[in-house]
Amino acid sequence: MDEDKYFTESAFSNTDAVARYTEGPPRFVPGFSDMQRMVCWLLAERVPENGRILVVGAGGGLELKVFAEAQPSWSFDGVDPSAEMLTLAEQTMGPIASRVQLHHGFIDVTPDGPFDAATCILTMHFVEREERRRMASEIRRRLKPGAPLVVAHLSVPQGDGERAVWLSRYAAFAVSSGVESENANKARDAIDSQLSILTPEEDEAILKEAGFSNVSLFYVGFAFRGWVAYA
Template identity: 60%
Template sequence: MGRHAPVRPSRQHHRHTTRHMTHPHTPSAFTDPAAVARYAEGPRRNVPGYDGLLRMSRILLAERVPAHGRVLVVGAGGGLELEDMALAHPGWRFDGVDPSQPMLDLAAQRLQSAGVSGDRVALYHGYVQTAPAGPFDGATCLLTLHFVPREERVPTLVEIRRRLKPGAPLVVAHLSVADGAGPGGDGGAGERDLWLSRYAAFQVASGVALEHAARARDKVAAELAVLTPEEDEAVLREAGFGDVRMFYMGFAFRGWVARVGS
């Protein structure tokens, strides 16, 4: 993504195609074979209301994507959102891009197992610049943008916008937490620390070992480009999207729908 040179497109037309863009800042979990094999467990343990997030995302897309529309999926590795949309909307076609080839392979396997025809989905190994020019009727970028460095957010979103038709929707969801003093301004843990602690607590309540959840929280705090909700909305507008509306909040995660200006 962003300023990094895109990988040459590798269009895979097996009976399904692949997910998650592997960015230099993307965790090794998206390249480690054992971690990739366990990927499907992760979102539901880490993201409050994950299945509802998928359903809401496709409902928002369907408000504007026609019955035989074409959808761009940025960060398509793993294939969870591709499978969800493909089964719910049998007339839609998809182009997915992801920097992790193992995650794309996993997506292809998932789609094949779900019975999704290979001629409906094309997967590309690389960043958003690797994706076809479109124009697309809509796009998603779920649980991906927090891996993109702050200075690359706007250029990345511009690349998505350039591939969309006027008025087309973009649905994004990722880590996004407030900054500032803690509740009551008492000098205790800041708001960001509070929400990241709740993020870890949700993982523990979902069956993740305490030490693993604590390590994940610390890595998020130290390594990921987690913006505030206000900053996230600002970068969407700066990239040329309008009608920016928050539709989802799950502890440290937020989701927005926006549209390309006419």
């Protein structure tokens, strides 16, 4: 499987790509493991001991495994539109899968909650702007008052030439992580043409329009950014 498919939607229905998905994020996302740990800490600031967490874009199970191992009394509902990725999530989680309810589909198929927190990691850049607004609102509707939402995805400035510069940095990081230069450049071109990458200001505005407050940037890794906000 070519690494250039890791951050395109076609990867999530490709059996070979899905089988190797867990290798991808650490090679393409600067500080991926530390970012996941930071998300855990941000959630733990407000989630009670027996908290229930909604994980949007749960396919692959990477963050579910990290969260569940860090907090053995939390339970989770994860949703993803790819059945293949949900199967991978079950394999990734192993015995902790008993604390997770997986849902096949989009945000609408998840329970109404209310949840103590939600996450949406490396997912929103697959969603067009208007649908992203709706998704953020539906997540907000499922959260308890004051509950945190943590998101992280591709988000870059898009002034004169800025988008190209940031996506080139994305490719350069991948090469430094061992990805072949040709594949890294293919990945850059694919995400540039296929994904819905907004500016950081637009991303923050969507969260605020959905009813979230205290929107704060907590993570920047070249072309990736992450925010915490509160219902």
